[in-house]
Amino acid sequence: MTARVFSAGLLLTALGALTACGTVHAASVLPLVRASASPRQEAVADADSMLESFVPPAGAQRVAKASALARAPETIGSPDAVYSHAFWLVKGQPKAVLAGLSARLPHRFSEVGSGVYGTREWFESFGLPDVPGVLTERTLLISVASAGGGQTAIRVDAQVVWVPAKSGSERVPSAATAVTITGIAGLGQSRTTRSATITSPATLQRIIALVDGLKVARPGEYSCPIDTGRELRLTFTRGRGGPVVATVTADMSGCGMVSMTTAGKARPALAGGETLSSAVLSAAGLRWPGFASG
Secondary structure (H helix, E strand, C coil), X not given: CCCEXXXXXXXXXXXXXXXXXXXXXXXXXXXXXXXXXXXXXXHHHHHHHHHHHCCCCCCCEEECCCHHHCCCCEEECCCCEEEEEEEEEEECCHHHHHHHHHCCCCCCCEEEEEEEECCCEEEEEEEECCECCCEEEEEEEEEEEEEECCEEEEEEEEEEEECCCCCHHXXXXXXXXXXXXXXXXXXXXXXXXXXXXXXXXXXXXHHHHHHHXXXXXXXXXXXXXXXXXXXXXXXXXXXXXXXXXXXXXXXXXXXXXXXXXEXXXXXXXXXXXXXXXXXXXXXXXXXXXXXXXX
């Protein structure tokens, strides 16, 4: 799960249990902007669309800013995020105004949390499902605070994380003509390994296609299931025992991350370690006890 940075003094009440980071979410009902749009452009358009989904109460006046709500109650701890916000003023008391606002959102939004900042600002947060491989952490936050004179200030924040596009350096180089598959199971002194080298061009290409098909991992910090120490390492070389052109290590437990090195440089983390491991072992015809295919 992507980490969030909370404002000082924020008391957050989670609505429901935290899920493991491997949870699969349904695709959004909102269409993508266009096939040629970059992930960041999709995130900008999505944030704007989320703001447009907010329906202010009758008599509310849109304003450029509200000093009572100078900052968002929480922000996403990711460099690959876009933020958009808007302000309104309306007559009424903050808590009563907030209760009415949450009921006006479209049904596709799911409430995910609520909180209070200090003793005078309240908020509720709502989420939309991921757009797989493109957008994650699609959050709409509605904050309220007294603006004096019997009025309430409303702040609405749309925050969206995009999945960075995969670069050419995160693919197995064409120079690879062999791959050594090493399975590692267990921790400490109880660790065991199995190994096999594949040189069949057809099998090698199937394995390369599996690696190249992985998506960039969602940025941020995660809360992961327990790591049991199972992993699959792929060492791609120029011929059997030749120079290494790429290494791939897929975690088969925990968050299932995949690390990759090409040209001697570590590349951004990829997602899908357990699925990759099972598919690679199957493609290679390997049935090893203690691993996904065995």
